[in-house]
Amino acid sequence: MVRPDEAVEALLQEFADLLAITDGDPYKIRAYENAARTIAGYPADVSHLDVESLREIPNIGRSIAEKITEYFTTGRIEALERLREEIPAGVRELVKIPTLGPRRAMVLYTDLGIASVAQLEDAIQSGLLEEQHGFGPKTAANLLHGIELLTQSKGRIPLRDALATAEEIIVHLSAVPACMTCTYAGSLRRMCETVGDVDVLAASTEPEPVMDAFTRLPIVAEVIARGPTKTSVRTATSLQVDLRVVPPASWGAALQYFTGSKEHNIRVREIAVRKGLKLSEYGLFRVDDDSLVVSETEEEVYAKLELAWIPPTLREDRGEIEAARTGRLPRLVTVADIQGDLHTHTDLTDGAATLSEMLAAAQGRGYHYYAVTDHAKNLTMQRMTDEKMLDQRSRLRMLADTTDMELLHGTELNIEPDGEVDWDADFLAGFDLRVASIHSRFGQPRKAMTRRLVRACENPHVNIIGHPTTRRINQRPPVNADFDAVFEAAAATGTALEVNSSPDRLDLPDDLILRARHHGVKFAVNTDAHAVAQLDFLRYGVGTAQRGWLTPDDVINTWPLEKLREFVAAKQERLTPAGVPHRRAPRRT
DNA sequence: GCCGTTTTCGGCCCGACTGTTTTCAGTCG
Structure with missing residues (x-):
């Protein structure tokens, strides 16, 4: 039996996925995603709450509260059932293929009747896909490649393996003279138990030699994308590694940005917007005249937003921003605090x-x-x-x-x-x-x-x-x-x-x-x-x-x-x- | 669909890269 809160989380996430495929309002999709995540992290059982009590939970408004109570009273959500009738489950699977998002998954379904990963593979092999407007030969090859990765990769890479790869890359890149400083960011810096890819960040006024050194690393099996500021590769163990090179003056803003999580960053940027500021990986800027406010350190960025610096392990939009605003961030346990192994x-x-x-x-x-x-x-x-x-x-x-x-x-x-x-x-x-x-x-x-x-x-x-x-x-x-x-x-x-x-x-x-x-x-x-x-x-x-x-x-x-x-x-x-x-x-x- | 220290309506984060175009949509993070 699934915990009631987990069942609700899954239903709300499914609702969000199906809305995305049916060309739904992006903000509505986000509302369902936020609600799903909030319920997942909610410490009590929501199955006995009424609509009014549910609405006291952040990110749960009237509409979602009513859907939750509908689920616990009737065992189903009518609006979700209608979406399920419209979109076969296989189409939702298509979106898991890298480079294939909800928009093009929907095009494949409506125009070609493709409703499963297997059918997509057939359509590519038979050449049917290339007749479709907007799907050229490169797209076909990328999708085949993505399907292969999807079927062979067994989930995400454990933290330890990703950390070992990241640390090896950092040693190599730090030896490049043009590289002024280099570290890992992303889910690795947040110490997530598994990571989908590795984000490496380097500071340099001269990105080219750093990018070159990166693509020539012995562990690189394939270069996925190569640009002036971002390069993505795949290692022999099928781990994707993204390298971003930023100017040293942008280091703090970039580190904050690439550490994520995405949900945390959205909240931080909303705070910036409300203060007439704009936060990007290049810095915190004033909206009116585009002038730079700060960007050199993470501490400065948070401070200008009237937030205490937030430890990366907390950056999941699970209440840390409110805590940083009100001075209630916990003093987290560290390795140095441990007095003995039990x-x-x-x-x-x-x-x-x-x-x-x-x-x-x-x-x-x-x-x-x-x-x-x-x-x-x-x-x-x-x-x-x-x-x-x-x-x-x-x-x-x-x-x-x-x-x-x-x-x-x-x-x-x-x-x-x-x-x-x-x-x-x-x-x-x-x-x-x-x-x-x-x-x-x-x-x-x-x-x-x-x-x-x-x-x-x-x-x-x-x-x-x-x-x-x-x-x-x-x-x-x-x-x-x-x-x-x-x-x-x-x-x-x-x-x-x-x-x-x-x-x-x-x-x-x-x-x-x-x-x-x-x-x-x-x-x-x-x-x-x-x-x-x-x-x-x-x-x-x-x-x-x-x-x-x-x-x-x-x-x-x-x-x-x-x-x-x-x-x-x-x-x-x-x-x-x-x-x-x-x-x-x-x-x- | 949610939310509110200018708002109960009108906002909602931001930029890079790819592939297919002919100026941009989709995807990703």
Whole structure:
């Protein structure tokens, strides 16, 4: 079952897509897109709201509010049904082909009756397309190429891979004498979990040599477009990289512009317009005489619009502009705030490094404390036993004198299908800290899965729920659970939820972090490192936590050890032996 | 379709590149 808000988001987005294809008013299309995004980020269930309550949500007016209530009362939206009758679903698929937008998709459908990607491919092969006015041979070739990319590319590129490519490109371009400065922008700078393409920005008074160096990079497989200020290429791994070269004086405005998101920029530009200004990638200008106001730094651009500088990870039009205007931007958690890792492994189970190797690496990061949390016994393939675990604890205690870090002996428990975990209460009490995660039976029905996670939260010995959705980016979907119920249980019981930093997990994801935070949940940003090098994954988890608006106060492993120990002890005292937590009211923000 | 510190009507972000044209529409970000 889909969450009601997600169902509404999908319907509103579909409405926007169909309006675009039927040559709708662009502003109306945008209104539906804004509404879809707002509902997606809304922290509460909208299915029981009436029209008046819905209209209090930004970007929801009378018309959309009525469509939402219509959907929840009748199960359908009449206006959407009419559009669906007009436009086959296959035409909406056509728009996903790069270089084919809604206008020409509609022309293909009305003039040639093309209503699927397969039919378009046939029309190109048979030469039918070239008879169509406005569709020349180059267009045909581009569309074929786009179809090929669409069918072979499996979604977007994970953040880590895109970052590696971007950093390599920046090293090369920075070596070009004409290149004064160079960095990445776009969804990468916003630390999105996956990116569709890489945006690289360079400052130079002499763009040509920079563009030349870019197109000659060894990783470039194909040049898609080449102009004086913008060049797009595709790498051998099918990743599109756009390079923009701007004059140094425009650096700040360009960086702001190309960092996005598109939705954030639209809001910022609207503010500029209301002040009689115009913002482009070249700078902030006065509308009346075209004179330049500022453009050298991002800070100046935001300041002239009476906004505090907004961290890139917040630039998603999820309330950050209002916060910047009123001085209420959060002080986001950073890598430097993290005092210790609370979820790590060694070669006692499936890790690749020994206990002392992991400890030495952690010490090198300057942590104040560090938890070793090898897998518990029910994950039978790891062959864990009570004796091995106790032996590890003794070794850890003996190593205490060899390090400045406080060493915590923990474990990663398995949340069984019924919500129980490995070991009895006595054995569990012997650990300093316990993470509990789902490692099996991912396909349980929603009700059972919700109960499973809630029961784990209610266990007085479980301190952190590890990778709560168990999704793997581009590989495995999240488990199906009522996460608002889980968040409520986590907040009420004093159970932290993990932001797992592994780049193919990033779990919780940012949208769920935002929702969990509204319930008053605390978080732990951990690496789940199985090797020394994986301790560096922390940057991805911190980026995700920032996208979820988390401050150091929200994240238990930024706290001093004493406070962290109190957090663990408080749950145990509160929940044992009765096991019934007091309910706390959700936090309002 | 939404919105409001000039507005309940009349606005709504801005520019680059491509391909097909003959001066520009469509697409993208």
